Amino acid sequence: MTPDTEEKRIVIKIGSSSLTSKNGEVSRRKLEKLVAEVVRLKDDGHKVLLVSSGAVAAGYRKLGCLTRPKTLSEKQAAASIGQGLLIETYSDIFMSHGYVASQILITRSDFSDENRYNNARNTINVLLDRGIVPIVNENDTITMDFLRFGDNDTLSAKVAGLINADQLIILSDIDGLYDSDPRKNKGAKLLTKVNEITPEIEASAGEPGSAVGTGGMKSKIDAVKIAMASGISSFLGKSSTIGIIYDAVYKNALGTYFNPQENMENLNQKKQWIAFNSGPEGELTINHAAKEAIIKNQTNLNPSDIHSVTGRFRQGAVVKIFDVTGEEIGLGVVNYSSKALDQFINHTAADNENFSNAAIESEQLVCRLDTAVLAGV
Structure with a gap:
């Protein structure tokens, strides 16, 4: 822990495109880069939880599919293969740094039931307090479409609220939130600080930027809104930027910082469950x-x-x-x-x-x- 920094609880959401190679396989190189930054934060004394996509993307080629599956049953079958590959790779890399990783698979019904919601919080608190790195993902193998969170952006925000996180970091394939779509407008400006999600900001959210992911900018803005309502600051930045996670925690990263308004009513645990789950x-x-x-x-x-x-x-x-x-x-x-x-x-x-x-x-x-x-x- 650095002298001028307090211990933080940090939730990091990493998308499929940030974890897999061009041919859809799990990229060990990308995971090693991600884990190395998490280890730096752990060495500084912070408690870190990962919300990691990538199960379907990691498993569909092993299933024999040349492209990402379209049917629910194929997606679930691919996830059953990919989830094991993903957590095995995470565990191996974290262990090489002296840290233990755990896997937590969640469905929307786990959050909608208050007892299971509280059980999930208690379990994760024990893991964090013991120095473990929980790796959370939606249980894609059994979850039906109508019971899904929709994307891991939303899941990460709800998990951040669940554990009273200090910061939510959402990594993507774009530098942050722009005032218009930078892929269509070369003059688009990066918004480095946002204190309120206005209708104009919501209107500027574009479409998904990756073929292997499910969430676009709109889902990230919705996630940030949930975090802000829970009194949690958020950061959105590009996963491929060197040192992005570590720098985001210490306010030195290129991207967008979202800060809850000081006069805004923050929801306690009970009201968070009522409002969002x-x-x-x-x-x-x-x-x-x-x-x-x-x-x-x-x-x-x-x-x-x-x-x-x-x-x-x-x-x-x-x-x-x-x-x-x-x-x-x-x-x-x-x-x-x-x-x-x-x-x-x-x-x-x-x-x-x-x-x-x-x-x-x-x-x-x-x-x-x-x-x-x-x-x-």
């Missing part, structure tokens, strides 16, 4: 007065505030909250089931004496205070 089970429509109250004052949402209930859900479920015009207000954990709330709406006040609790307590409510809070839900 929970998977709402139903909907509540509330009246206008309740909407104004919970947005301005973050007050409880009471049963009397509810105009209608949609869907069937249990007590303790996460639901979406709308106003009567259909505008989404936020998310919350309900104290009553959909059946009980329907009974409240359809009965007289005398019949509702048992509804003494708030429908949603303010501590379990995530309002759409800004565009970042519900990004990626």
Whole structure:
């Protein structure tokens, strides 16, 4: 640890194109470069977690495919081969530096279930505290398309929130965020510091830059929004730049630094889970007065505030909250089931004496205070 630097928890997302050779095989040279930079950070006393793509890209040629598979079953078969090759190579290289790597395969359902979400956090915390380098990837071998995170950019942001990371580093095949697509506009300017994701920034996000990856600039911006809502600073830079990871941690790298606004409400662990991972089970429509109250004052949402209930859900479920015009207000954990709330709406006040609790307590409510809070839900 250098004298002027505190220990940090750092999540590094590395994409397929940054790990594989032109013919689709795992590039040991690229992995050695990546690991060497992680080792420098580890030697400085930092705790590092990798979110690594590359399983399908590493395995599809071993499956006998000449190009990246298109069907789900072939992708999953390729991932079952490639994931083993990938983690074996990582483990071997880290071990040569005296560090142990571990593999964690995650599905979206692991995050949507609060108990499994907490178990994942506890497991990763133990690994980090013991000096291990967790290597996280989506479990592509068994995950169906409708249960996927979509890309590892989103996964990396959610993992960063899961472990209360200090910094998220997203490596790509581009130097950072530009004010327009640099592949189409030679005059595009690199944005080195961003404190707010504006509609203009979102509009400037281009298409994927690599044939072997799944995420484009839009997915990276969405990931950054999740990280910023969780109070985590982020960096986006080019993976092939020498020393990019180490320099990014020490604020010396060429790329884009995203810093949460100081006056922005950061979501605690519970609200992060509600906002980004929970998977709402139903909907509540509330009246206008309740909407104004919970947005301005973050007050409880009471049963009397509810105009209608949609869907069937249990007590303790996460639901979406709308106003009567259909505008989404936020998310919350309900104290009553959909059946009980329907009974409240359809009965007289005398019949509702048992509804003494708030429908949603303010501590379990995530309002759409800004565009970042519900990004990626």
